Amino acid sequence: MKISGFSFIKNAIQFEYPIVESILSLLPLVDEYIIAVGNSSDATKNLITSINNPKIKIIDTIWDETLRQGGQVLSAETNKALAGISSDADWAFYLQGDECLHEKDYDKIKEAMQTHLHNPKVDGLLFNYLHFYGNYNYVGAGRRWYRNEIRIIRNNKKIISWKDAQGFRFNNEEKLKVKKVDAHIYHYGWVKPPKTSQQKAMYFNQINNPTYNATEEEKKLEFDYQMNIDRLDLFTGTHPTTMLAQIEKVNWPFEFDTHINRFKNMKLKHKLSHFIEDITGYRIGEYKNYKLI
Numbered sequence: 454m455k456i457s458g459f460s461f462i463k464n465a466i467q468f469e470y471p472i473v474e475s476i477l478s479l480l481p482l483v484d485e486y487i488i489a490v491g492n493s494s495d496a497t498k499n500l501i502t503s504i505n506n507p508k509i510k511i512i513d514t515i516w517d518e519t520l521r522q523g524g525q526v527l528s529a530e531t532n533k534a535l536a537g538i539s540s541d542a543d544w545a546f547y548l549q550g551d552e553c554l555h556e557k558d559y560d561k562i563k564e565a566m567q568t569h570l571h572n573p574k575v576d577g578l579l580f581n582y583l584h585f586y587g588n589y590n591y592v593g594a595g596r597r598w599y600r601n602e603i604r605i606i607r608n609n610k611k612i613i614s615w616k617d618a619q620g621f622r623f624n625n626e627e628k629l630k631v632k633k634v635d636a637h638i639y640h641y642g643w644v645k646p647p648k649t650s651q652q653k654a655m656y657f658n659q660i661n662n663p664t665y666n667a668t669e670e671e672k673k674l675e676f677d678y679q680m681n682i683d684r685l686d687l688f689t690g691t692h693p694t695t696m697l698a699q700i701e702k703v704n705w706p707f708e709f710d711t712h713i714n715r716f717k718n719m720k721l722k723h724k725l726s727h728f729i730e731d732i733t734g735y736r737i738g739e740y741k742n743y744k745l746i
Contacts (some may be wrong), residue, residue, distance in 0.1 A: 454566060455542045457483060457486075457487060457544070457546065458480070458487070458545075458547075459531075459538055459547055460487075461490075461491065461514070461527075462490055462491065463497065465493070465550060466493075466496060466500060467493075469645050471550070471551060471553065471696060473500060474553055474695040475550055475551070475552055475695075476509070476548075477504070478548070478556070478693050479548050481556075482546060483508065485539060486508050487510050487538050488509065489514045489530050489531075491516045498511065498513070514530060514533050521659070521662065521663040522663060523661060524660050524661045526660055527618035527660070529614075531618045535614065546605050547605070548638070549642075551640060551641045552638050553696055554639070555637065555691070558635075565605075565634040574630060574746065575632050576607055576631060577607060577621060577629045577630075577631045578631060578634045579601050579631040580634055580637060581600065581601060581638070582598070582601060582638050583690075584598045584642075584643065585641050586644065586685060587685070587707035587709060589700045590688055591707075591709055592688045593643070593685060594686040595682075596726065599740070600739070603620050603743055606621050611624050612624075617661070628742065630743075630746045631745060632745075641699075646704075646705050647675035648676070651675055651676040655671060687711050
């Protein structure tokens with residue numbers, strides 16, 4: 454069984470992406486790692502090169518920022534990396550630059566890939582998600598956070614990254630048929646210094662919206678974590694080993710009372726939906742970019 458890892462990145466240093474930690478968390482599971490490194494204004498390529506691992510292959514790319522509707526440039530870059538994997542790979546394992554794996558899940562992931570290797574009905578494997586927010590002590594628990602997404606796909610040239618690169622579909626837009634893995638993706642995209650989060654938010658608003666231009670006032674602000682959240686849960690588990698050094702560097706304040714503020718900034722209909730979800734585990738109207746089999 455041959456496994457290829459793939460991802461994309463741009464301006465990892467400027468926006469403080471844990472891309473090195475992400476790559477290191479995936480390398481033990483893959484035979485090669487293809488990363489599309491965009492035309493950065495910082496030393497992102499040097500950062501990736503410094504990992505100095507023979508599994509890593511860098512593809513230099515230029516982002517087409519005319520693809521600004523719905524973040525299409527992100528899927529375009531993902532597909533450049535996907536196209537670079539070896540033709541004899543069985544599975545392609547995707548992590549974005551702010552996502553990591555926990556080493557405690559390695560055996561489960563390998564077992565799932567081996568179990569479904571020769572089952573042509575399985576197009577990919579679905580993971581649980583932990584979306585960290587504000588700092589490394591809280592995870593998003595509201596409806597704005599997706600609970601599952603595809604991160605392993607069969608090496609099938611008809612499968613592509615879709616829309617804003619959250620997930621995958623066939624190029625005719627048909628959803629993939631997937632099996633669920635009892636493992637998590639640790640998503641750290643919302644854990645950054647407030648100033649960096651503000652810069653990242655403005656940049657991605659520009660990518661997602663052709664008419665957006667940041668005002669001078671916005672450029673001076675720091676991201677307000679308290680104003681931009683509805684519901685968080687306290688995280689009581691452990692983090693991937695590759696992230697421990699980053700966790701020690703947190704130097705900005707963020708506290709959230711998960712009981713008093715449990716439904717902060719949430720509409721009544723969403724409060725009722727969460728009440729049902731807490732009791733039954735079922736999320737009403739949940740968007741699923743896949744077919745679970």
